[in-house]
Amino acid sequence: MTKGRLEAFSDGVLAIIITIMVLELKVPEGSSWGSLKSLLPKFLAYIFSFIYVGIYWNNHHHLFQVVKKVNGSILWANLHLLFWLSLMPIATEWIGTTHFAENPVAAYGICLIMAAVAYTILENLIVSHEGEDSKLKEAIHSKFKEYISIIFYILGIAVSFFYPYIAIGFYYLVALIWLIPDRRIEKSLKEN
Amino acid sequence: MTKGRLEAFSDGVLAIIITIMVLELKVPEGSSWGSLKSLLPKFLAYIFSFIYVGIYWNNHHHLFQVVKKVNGSILWANLHLLFWLSLMPIATEWIGTTHFAENPVAAYGICLIMAAVAYTILENLIVSHEGEDSKLKEAIHSKFKEYISIIFYILGIAVSFFYPYIAIGFYYLVALIWLIPDRRIEKSLKEN
């Protein structure tokens, strides 16, 4: 089966997720700058989630560059990833409206870690479907970034119940690690 | 006529349907875990519908893999399918807010059965347009899954007026039957 529609559908879902988050930024009552102040935590949460969904789109893009064929399991693993990402808008709004309170920040972290797990499952299914000696296998053999992300997420969720801002710091670190899209794949593509 | 835009438009509509359902999950008032509890039935309904729309996208994807050309009737049969699926978000919200009450569960089942009927019409139109000896004809000759689904939906709707949770069980069974995307088509593609 061809990968075209999986990419198109994922692009659609990610484009909608990234854009409906902005709908939560309700317009302030008055026209003074002060009336914007109450939007600030929501706006910061929006920027944060925009970057996160952007990272997932970017890496999804990179991942499927090397994919040649898909099967039923890969389609479902992809939907599983999209499911967790689809919870980002509500998780974002919860941390925004509660000004980054303990439980919401933990819930946000749970969304992030589940998305990371779903992404890893997707990666593994693709590698096993592409075959052992595929370009992807080579490209992502170390999995270092995947492991360090999971560890940082766990630390973030654990610490969120006491110091939610430090938890956000951990999530932010993971974002930084991934902000640079998977150069491993870009490099591997160039070599071939 | 080429099938590219029919696929793109369907992907767009399905991507939006699957994503706007999450907008119904309104953020809870407070930041305690307890405040999430009232979201639970809505969340379960969301997962359920996410899987259902996912199944339709998956099978739509499989179905059009073997399609070579489309005509006006196929375009409208496809829009007819999308119409019934577009009612999923509101049906989902209704079962969610009423905690799976009798009538909403029946209404949800009616949406599902109409979508199933629309899908079968689409399949038949495609087979007759592709020609009798097409790969699709071979692939879906038995129609066993289609018939059993319709029967389970009817049972589900009938029972929903008395025991809505058993109705959900019937709908769930149909989902399980289809969760595995149409291997018949995948197999037939491989053989050729």
Place this chain on the structure above:
Amino acid sequence: MTKGRLEAFSDGVLAIIITIMVLELKVPEGSSWGSLKSLLPKFLAYIFSFIYVGIYWNNHHHLFQVVKKVNGSILWANLHLLFWLSLMPIATEWIGTTHFAENPVAAYGICLIMAAVAYTILENLIVSHEGEDSKLKEAIHSKFKEYISIIFYILGIAVSFFYPYIAIGFYYLVALIWLIPDRRIEKSLKEN
């Protein structure tokens, strides 16, 4: 310039228009069938507009089948068409909430006639860009359907101030005329 992205963007906008209309169907308060009754006019309006947007998508699809190249004017004529269609959700909601009252039905007709005018402009620009002896020129030389539609819309708008249901009848007639997608183009494609 290639036409690929114009098609993709139009598919996206039309997919969103057709799907956000369903968001206006607010879930009823209770779980009785009676509570659905207040949804009925909105639901009818939704079906009507779904068919109309479907017709536009269908004909847009047919129209661009024969297009080989686009230019800046065509891009803007297309956006102009999408602008009028983007007003369909609000026009639909207005006729739905006011139970097909006089002014809303007239406003709905104005949206429809403006979309029809925009579509005709787009068609003309494409014909003149494709060249006089293009397949499209041949295919749509009569313009009979376009003229009869405009006349029916004008009659509909005029009558809407007195008998809005008759106006809806006129709009419905136009829909019927176009429901069969542009066979002229399909036929012309087959001949070549």
Place this chain on the structure above:
Amino acid sequence: MTKGRLEAFSDGVLAIIITIMVLELKVPEGSSWGSLKSLLPKFLAYIFSFIYVGIYWNNHHHLFQVVKKVNGSILWANLHLLFWLSLMPIATEWIGTTHFAENPVAAYGICLIMAAVAYTILENLIVSHEGEDSKLKEAIHSKFKEYISIIFYILGIAVSFFYPYIAIGFYYLVALIWLIPDRRIEKSLKEN
């Protein structure tokens, strides 16, 4: 890396941005024409923003016509542009609900200028990635339109605190400059 998905994702996001703005046009209470009057400023703001997003889509389309390959930096520069454009719906609603008040008009201008800066960054990254002697380099060598736009935006924002309608005039002028999509690229494409 291929540019296909970057285009598809951008088309998706822009299609959603342009369409969700219409959701802010809440249906009036009654069915009289008078009840539409309160919608007028919002409607004007919608038209204005529709044109602006249309301009960006148009120029994005033109820009990527000459692009052959993309890299990680271009993906992020593109997301950066989409971020600022994603704020258009809320900025539009703010100027609409406050009837083009001072601060909202300034905020709207800030969105526009940031989008213009993001677009320029994207252009530069693409030129440097495509290579010095690329067609794009030739096509956009003068950058006159980019500079005059930035100047008009700054003037608009400065004047918005005193005469917001004159500020809108400045933004409108920039729109006029760009309404004609980048003929430089179209011309350069024709020559080659």
